[in-house]
Amino acid sequence: MAIREGFLGEAVPGAFVGLAAGLIAGGLAALVGQPLGWALVTTVALGLPLGAFGGGFSLLVAAGRLPAGRFAPVALYWLVAFPLARLVHETTVGLVLAGQVRLPPDLAGFLAYQGIVSLGWAIGFLWLHERIAMRLRATASR
């Protein structure tokens, strides 16, 4: 059980970065006077998928399935995961605000665009992920 808990703890850096991104988007929305519900939906609908995928990435690194500190695997991972997270965000916002599931009008264009943006997201994700993981390792070894 202890081993399992320790292993799940490895998910923290990636999950943290993903959730933080959702929190930033939602927090800014609340700050400028958007309805609280809208801000919450954005926080949850974007933060949860990004956090889940981020945590998944950290676990794959911890299990040795992905090499640590390399850009190409991170970029490939998010090339798939980021557009999916955004799709979840878009459809959830539509569902909550309009009451029905609506896909983006040009789905292929939407996914392609998100795929390109994912490269930028991957740089920032890896940057923060490495730093948080290093800090956690240093704390754990003390």
Added chain:
Amino acid sequence: MDDPNLAARTETSTPPEKERVWAAGKLEAMPIRKLPDAPPSIHLLGPTVFLVALGVGMGESYMWPRLVLVFGPDIRWLFLIGVTLQAVVMLEMARYAMATGESIFFGAARVFKPIMWFFFVVAMLVYVWPGHLSAGAAALEKITGIPWTVSACVGLILVGVLFSLAKVIYNLLENLLSILIGLLVVSTAVVAAMVGTWGDLTSTVSGMFQFGYFPAQAMSPEWFPIIVGSIAFAGPSGMQQMWYTLHLRDSGAGMGAHIPKVRGLRHAGEEEKMPARGFMFDTDDKAELAKWKGWRRWVTFDALLLFWGITMLVTVSFTVLAQSASRTSPDVKNLIENGEREAALNAMSDAFASAGGPVLGSVFLGFIALIGLNATLGLFDSFSRGQADMTYHFVKGAKKFRMSHLYAGFLWGVITFGILVLLFGPADGPGAILDVLAFLSTFAMGAYCVVLLLVNNRMLPKPIRPKLVTNIIIGFGAVFYLGMLFFSLVKFGVVVG
């Protein structure tokens, strides 16, 4: 190696009996020491964060989006050239700093001391003015209502106190800037993902490859100097690349591991004795050269992915946002084309707000404030670091002080001057010398390309000198910066905009 400086201290305190040296120029020769091992894998945490903090600024968030709105996305090929050139410059700056543990200023002094003094004077003239605070603080004023001079003055004092209390300034600043830059990059990507479209992105990216596109309107006294300034501001501008050599050294990269780190004023007494010159490794030893290649791989990763990649990401994202905004509010193009910087930034913010809701307008201003904060933190540290380095090594009697004391002296000097100017004077500098300052800033970029050619080809051992292609690119850089600057001056009688 857990603590490179520990190893360095041990080595410097017990030099080999028969010391071998590398003589470079007329200054003291560099003793041969071991090159530390390069990081085992390509890891992300490097001093590039300083260059990104300094480099990602007004050029990326305002100047280039503005040019795209005026001339269309095809003008961006000039940005591609500017940033790529800066990535090569960064690699060449790193070559000297990692091989010797000396700053590029020291290298310039090895070639010809007056060159170094030229950069000392340029830094004093150009970087003491607190004008760089105004855009970020004004954006903060729009969001919070706090008058910008108040937040700028408080910010200045906070920066001084923070740096004075730090045990090792580099570590503090790297940690702080890493988080800020990480947040900037992640937030920029998320906002661009929510607002932009495939069409905006493809036109922005394809515009980067329209080499030679230059509309007639751009060749006018009104726009040409602005384009020259925007190219100079693509990535790090002025002396920022030169300061990067000091950060690289303090991060312990390459032979920088043999040089003690600069400490905050409170911990200045703990600083190890600063050697009077750098060190060289044995370039005849194959094992040492293999380590050198490891260091070059490490810094190349930093230059291409982190520096080039992040600069591109931020500017592409802001351009996509600007295009999206101008589509929603056609008035924005005129406002941006005609307005002053602050008016144009506000116009862009309003346009973003109308395009994507009030959240987007404030997000834009938030980014500008964050970029301003990054630049200010980086700039104050870099300026003080550079001036202290030159003073310590080349001003008679300065070695009576520790490097940390000199650093603190320059830091608090520029802060005090900055506050006085913010309260009583023109923030950007006296109007009469604004053109001179803009000229010097761009001139320094052409000049450091020449310095790089001289230093790396004359002061380093042959096995680690740059290849011909690299020399051609840096030579092109010198002609590019100086040529555009003088062309603008001669043809239109205006320096950069």
